[in-house]
Amino acid sequence: MLLGLAGNSCIGHILRCFRAKTHSSFTSPINSFQFSRSIYCATMASAAAGETRTEPVYFSDTYLFSFDKASVLKAEKLEGDSNDYAVVTDQTIMHPQGGGQPSDQGEITTSVDGTDVVFQVKQVSKAKDSQEIKHIGCFSSGSAELLPVGQTVKMTINEDMRRLHARLHSAGHLLDTALNRLNASDLIPSKGYHFADGPYVEYIGNVANEERDKLMASMNEVLSDLVKENIATQITVGDSGERIVSIAGLPCPCGGTHVKSTAEIGPMKVTRMKKNKKNMKMSYSLESS
Structure with a gap:
């Protein structure tokens, strides 16, 4: 863990x-890429087989406020009456709430066949003993159907926060x-x-x-x-x-x-x-x- x-x-x-x-x-200290990959690989090796996994890119750079290399693993509507969804990607720059630290906020964006997709991230979470990081929020433009598995997206976080x-x-x-x-x-x-x-x-x-x-x-x-x-x-x-x-x-x-x-x-x-x-x-x- x-x-x-x-x-x-x-x-x-x-x-x-x-x-x-x-x-x-x-x-001794190592460069950011080596560090992020070292932690990620060590953690993934111990994760349960078949579990959705998200690489915590924020480990390597606190000041990486924008990132355009993440791919969608799933986008699912949350239970209940709200319009909130959980979007999971293979990598993220958004820190989940935990360790005494608040969650990041920001947005996930992409364009599919000329349609802009904007997902407002209100909360980021990671369950104990899970390697899956969930971005919780709602669509201000587009819909979950426009975030299929493998879709490349751009992440932007609230820099001041x-x-x-x-x-x-x-x-x-x-x-x-x-x-x-x-x-x-x-x-x-x-x-x-x-x-x-x-x-x-x-x-x-x-x-x-x-x-x-x-x-x-x-x-x-x-x-x-x-x-x-x-x-x-x-x-x-x-x-x-x-x-x-x-x-x-x-x-x-x-x-x-x-x-x-x-x-x-x-x-x-x-x-x-x-x-x-x-x-x-x-x-x-x-x-x-």
Whole structure:
């Protein structure tokens, strides 16, 4: 399974790599095409025979906002009274909701015998343990009959939304790096929510009430330094074929989209620390998010 693409947050998987002091178990960075194909082939080899499969092209380039090489595998009307359909293609640049990250939105277009087909993608989804990525939405022009199997289509995503999602997701990882620099080993990340309407990371552990303001101030100083240092994001393939994303040097299995460097996250800060049952919830914000 590709970590971070289903319902569980990729941050939960940091439990086995958080505070890592070395990258010796990971391969060195490789080019985008090799990376995308390596992850895709490793995943496809373990998929069930006969299952519809979609290659996640977004793995190789967060900033690929348009793509004209996808082919339709199926287009089916959803159950119920709505006019929504699910379109599945052999490749996609659209990230499905999962791993604490929101879904991309955009459109799928083509022309068949002079008729323009425009499919508005409102939601992208991927079921747990499935390799099929579904684009959910409706036709503003044309119909499903004009999207036969094998039809080549063009995908365009909402660029502003993708850039924001990447910043928010990478910022969530940067909290972990900041804690690592502060040697706050009592806090272990367990859950992430990288949505614009109140992003946060939950940590296993506790910080005493009287220590929270001090930790928040220290965190914000370190976060400011990390952004200014403009540390490049590293994406590698692990020994078991999993995708490893390192934000400011801290590796984590993750299937999300991320910025190229910490400078692209922009100014950020921890806004609140609150006890949530047995966990500590750390809320954060981005400038202009």
